[in-house]
Amino acid sequence: MLKVSDIAGRLGLDIRVGGDLHTEVKGCYISDLLSDVMANAGDGDLWITLQTHPNIVAVAVIKGLSGIIITNGRSPEPDTVRKAESENVTILTTVMTTFDTAGLLYNMIK
Amino acid sequence: MHIADCIEGCFQLMGGDFTNAGRASGDLKSMLAKLGVSQDVIRRASIAAFEAEMNVIIHAVAGTMHYTVNNEEVKIILTDMGPGIESIERAMQEGYSTAPDWVREMGWGAGMGLPNIKRNSDNLKIDSVVGEGTTLEIILYIRKEKTC
Numbered sequence A: 001m002l003k004v005s006d007i008a009g010r011l012g013l014d015i016r017v018g019g020d021l022h023t024e025v026k027g028c029y030i031s032d033l034l035s036d037v038m039a040n041a042g043d044g045d046l047w048i049t050l051q052t053h054p055n056i057v058a059v060a061v062i063k064g065l066s067g068i069i070i071t072n073g074r075s076p077e078p079d080t081v082r083k084a085e086s087e088n089v090t091i092l093t094t095v096m097t098t099f100d101t102a103g104l105l106y107n108m109i110k
Numbered sequence B: 001m002h003i004a005d006c007i008e009g010c011f012q013l014m015g016g017d018f019t020n021a022g023r024a025s026g027d028l029k030s031m032l033a034k035l036g037v038s039q040d041v042i043r044r045a046s047i048a049a050f051e052a053e054m055n056v057i058i059h060a061v062a063g064t065m066h067y068t069v070n071n072e073e074v075k076i077i078l079t080d081m082g083p084g085i086e087s088i089e090r091a092m093q094e095g096y097s098t099a100p101d102w103v104r105e106m107g108w109g110a111g112m113g114l115p116n117i118k119r120n121s122d123n124l125k126i127d128s129v130v131g132e133g134t135t136l137e138i139i140l141y142i143r144k145e146k147t148c
Ligand SMILES: Nc1ncnc2c1ncn2[C@@H]1O[C@H](COP(=O)(O)OP(=O)(O)OP(=O)(O)O)[C@@H](O)[C@H]1O
Pocket: A035, A036, B051, B055, B056, B058, B059, B060, B080, B082, B083, B084, B085, B091, B092, B096, B097, B098, B099, B107, B108, B109, B110, B111, B112, B113, B114, B115, B134
C-alpha cells in the first residue's frame, strides 16, 4: 500500500498542510479544470494541479481524494491553507513541473 | 438502513462567494454518510450537489440549496435569482459555458457541470426564466440495500 507520506518523501514534496498522511494513494489525476476533476478523478487519487484557490479543497473533500500536489513552485492561497487545515485535506507543493512530478509518480504507482 | 424521519437541510448561497463554496454539498455528504446511505449514492449526490452549488455561485446573484432525505430518495432543490438559462438544451451540452474569463482562470467554466449533474442523478428537472432565475430539482433513488 502506497501512502501519501511515502510519495511526499520519495518526491521531496513540501508538506504545506498535512491532513491524513497515512491515507492510501490509489491513483493520480491531473487537471486544472475543476469540473473535469469532479467528473473523472477516482476515489483516493492524488490530484496534481496549478490551481491554488480554496475551491480545490472543496473538490478534494467531495471527491474523497487522498491529497493535492501544487506544482511549478506555486503556493496555496492563505484561504486555501486555512480551509485545508479545517477539512483535514493534504496539500503538497513542489518546484517541479507537472510533467516531472507525474513522471516520477507514475513509476511509483503503476 | 432505515431513516426514521425525513431529514432536511437548507443553505443560503451567494453569487461570487467562492470562499464558502462546497459548504452546502459538504454538509449533505456528511449527513448521508451519517445516515448510512450507500457509498454510490453519497458519491453521486455530493458531486451533483456541488456542481449545482457552484453554478449558483458562478452564474447567479443569490440562491438556496434545500435537501431532503427519506427512505426512498435524496432530493436536492436549488433555487436562484440570476440571469436564468436561455437555452437549457445548449447549456446541457458538454463544453458550453458563458463563464467570464476570471472564472475560467480558476478552472471553472469548462461547461461540464450540468452534464456532471445529469450523469450523477436519477432524475433532473431544470426550470429557468431568463432575467429571473433558475430552479434545479435533483433526485437520487436510495436502492434497497443491506445496512452498510
Ligand atoms: N444557475 C444558473 N444560472 C444561470 N445560468 C446557468 C446556471 N447554471 C448553468 N447556467 C448556464 O449553463 C452553462 C453551462 O453550465 P455548466 O455547469 O455545464 O458549465 P459552467 O458552469 O459554465 O462550467 P463548469 O461547470 O465546467 O465549471 C453556464 O455557462 C451558464 O451559461
